[in-house]
Amino acid sequence: MGLFSRLFGFGNKSSKTEVEVEPIEYKGFLIYQEPIAEGGQYRIAGRITKEVNTELKSHRFIRSDVLSNKDDANELMLKKSQMFIDQMGDNIFS
Template sequence: MGWFSRLFGSSDNKKQEIIEPVEYKTFLIYAEPIAEGGLFRIAGRITSGEGDSVKTHRFIRSDVLGNKADANELMIKKAQMFIDQMGESIFDK
């Protein structure tokens, strides 16, 4: 039954974590670190706009840290620096 539970999910799965964005200038920054072998990789997204006109830029960095709080903090700092450097052109394809 183990493979069946993994396929369809089980009732004891962790609840989805709600990520509160950090507002910076006209952007919202969402820290979403990725757990990898006891470490956390810097990852997240930057959004701008509202409703149907929301633009999103996702990124994953090579940086890994020992705990989630530090990974979140560094992600916010890197995202702010990226916004300062690129502005709205973050969303150019």
């Protein structure tokens, strides 16, 4: 139940601190690497955004992959995001 609580925002919000993430631009999309700390490891997670017809569209995803190093989690998230963008294009937001 703990994972679902964190995913849907039912966890203890007072202990969370928002960290500003610098996006990486790829083919007109912005990729935000936002791994989730989980039991001393990091779950692959992030957002892909793009302005479409003056509206900011966003796609958030969380993968089952868990890595021991935050930098490795960020790198894998970036590669998976780029592959997803290459395969889906603007259909990501459909």
